[in-house]
Amino acid sequence: MATISCGIDFGTSNTSVAIDNHGDISLVPVENGNVTIPSAIFFRRSDNNAYYGRAAVNLFFDRQEGRFMRSLKRVLGTSLMKHGTLVNGTSMNFSTIITAFLRQVKAKADLMAGEDIEHVVMGRPVHFVDNDLEADARAQDELKAIAQRIGFKHIEFQFEPIAAAFAHETRLNSEKLAIVADLGGGTSDFTVIKLSGANTHKPDRSSDILANTGVRVGGNDFDKQLSLAAIMPELGYRSTYGDKGLEVPLKPYHDLAEWSKVNFLYTPKMLMQVRQLLHQSHDKKRYRRLLQVLEDETGHSLLAAAEDAKIALTSQYEYKAAFAFIEDDFFISIQRTIFDQSIQEDVEKITASARQCLQDAGVTNKAIDLVILTGGTTEVRSIQDAFKQLFPNAAIADENKLSSVGLGLAYDSQHKFGRLIRPHSITSVPSID
Template sequence: MAHLSCGIDFGTSNSSIAIAEGDTVSLVPVEDVQVTKPSAIFFQKKDNAASFGRAAVKMFFDRHEGRFMRSLKRVLGTSLMKQGTLVNGKLMKFDRIIALFLKELRNKAHQHTSREIDNVVMGRPVHFVDHDPEADRRAEDELRTIAEMVGFKHVAFQFEPIAAAFAHEVNIKGEKLAIVADLGGGTSDFTVIRLSDQYLGRADRSSDILANTGVRVGGNDLDKDLSLEVILPEFGYRSTYGDKKLEVPLKLYHDLAEWSKVNFLYTPKIVSQTRQLLIQSHDKIKFRRLLQVLETETGHSLLAAAEDTKIALTAQERYDASFGFVEDGLLIPVTRGQFEDAVQHEVEKISNAAAQCLKQAMISNDDIELVILTGGTTEVPLVQQTFRQIFPKAALADENKLSSVGLGLAYDSRKKFA
């Protein structure tokens, strides 16, 4: 019987699983014919039954009663893992929540192959947590434990940008010096690596990997900056209240602009405090919109509108973002220029991480022959423009942006567990 193993790309925004069965490596359809699945869970209020991916997103936006969760990967390595969160009134630990999602992916693979899969290579960012090696180790240990919880007997890890390189290597003739830019929802990771169709069978590729760097900046951070700079001012962000003209609490808005934190705002205490601030607000029309979001628990709809705006601005210069769920007819016009101004400092952090990778590899920009772009954030025009400026002499490969990491992890699993 052919060797069987798999790779799982558990992403901040989207996830995939690919299997290696003998000489064949392929992505598993995880949602109808789709090979990627939004990293989202919806727990129905009546029985806490869990739905996943697009089904979870649809249930939330169709206004079913329950708890919606996204960006679970960003919780790994943080104190929230031990604290847990309330799900429909009951405390649930995040290891259990993440395990439910990974179990869903494993079940899809089992259905696809009709065989149990014991061996997995899990993708991981270069840094789960920036500038905190202990938290980074803890995050990997937590993910390993969760993978074992869902039934995997042997768990290995590979950096996501290296996995993306493996997925592209099958199409390379001769040797090329490449940099992989894996820009996902939560992190941006880079690898400088020598690639060749002649190296595909090598079990040990350590000598081909010249450097790895990463930074905890991704598409979710671009969404947050867009929200804070352009959208949330229409909800009272940086407005004032009271006789002393104090600025309204900014933490409330910062949490409202993050998928992993928005659920923590729907408490009686926060809603009551916001009502009190509304009485003293100097811009009641805009601040009342914030209260409306908190009272109706539609913060995720606000985040989705910001994400939709970012996506729309990849193809057009202006977009009218709709917030009719807050106020009939409420449109906020956003231009690509406004978006790029809002995210410029995040893009600089990304480009600095790429420069650091070159420095570690002790090579120059002109030495790079191939730039491999993977992850949804590489769709952003400013990001593409930045990488073309940094590497003007290099060819650019950006096919299979959302699935190359999963494929590469499966290729790596074939080597690790053969």
């Protein structure tokens, strides 16, 4: 009997899975008919049951009591994996939390396949952790152990941008020199690769893959920079206190601007510190808003507002963000120029990694025929403008931004586990030239 395999793209912001069912590759509906699921989990306090994806997000923003977590992928390879966190008063390690999330993703794939799938290609960024080979290897080992825990017996890994290239390759009618830009919530990864529809049968693609680079910068970092530039000042960020006019501590603001850190702020010690400084604050109105967020534990709502503003500013020049959860009739008008300025350094880091990929591949930017954009962060205007400028001669392919990696991983599972794909069998991607 032929092996059924799958590919899982466990993303910082969203997750997808695709299966190879006897030669037919298709995306799995992982949540109410959707082929992507937000990488989020909510443990409701009343029963400590876990809820995932959109259900988790909705429960949290409906102000249900419990513990909400996102951006779990960013914890892999870090010290937080060892320390764990409190979930409704009980200590829980992050390996258990990530396992719970990925187990229900696998269950959806098993249901569609009609059997327990044992073969998987897991996607991974080029670098889980920048400039730390030991932490990078540890992150992959941690993800492999989680895959084993949820029932996979044969586990391989593939760089996410390479997987995205494989998904797009089946649509090509001629040979192209391509660069894949996979810009997600936590990382930005690049691959220079030779693509051709005729190459989909090749079991070994190492000669076609010319270079890979990556940097730990993504959409979540854009959210953070926008929040610090446009939102946090209205909560007293960089205001002063006391007789000496000292700047208020900045760490609470930085942690409030990161999905993976915000929960660690809700401690009696932090509340006491902010309350004490409020008495000495030179801007009590704004600094009191910080205290309000910490007392009400609405940091995730603050993050969601920043993310909403980022998304809105991809098509609007100005966005009026509402913060009624802090105080009535509290709005902040944010212009796209502020957003562009706030993320300029991060955009430069991303484009520098793309340039490094070209240099490592030994090709010029003008030699690139095709730029494949995948990941939600590629929607940002500054990113699109930067890549159009960097690759003036290239066609841009940006369909299936949130699911192409999952499709490509399933395609790669064909080769890694001994079957060759029929080119017409991949679904959900239209033909291009």
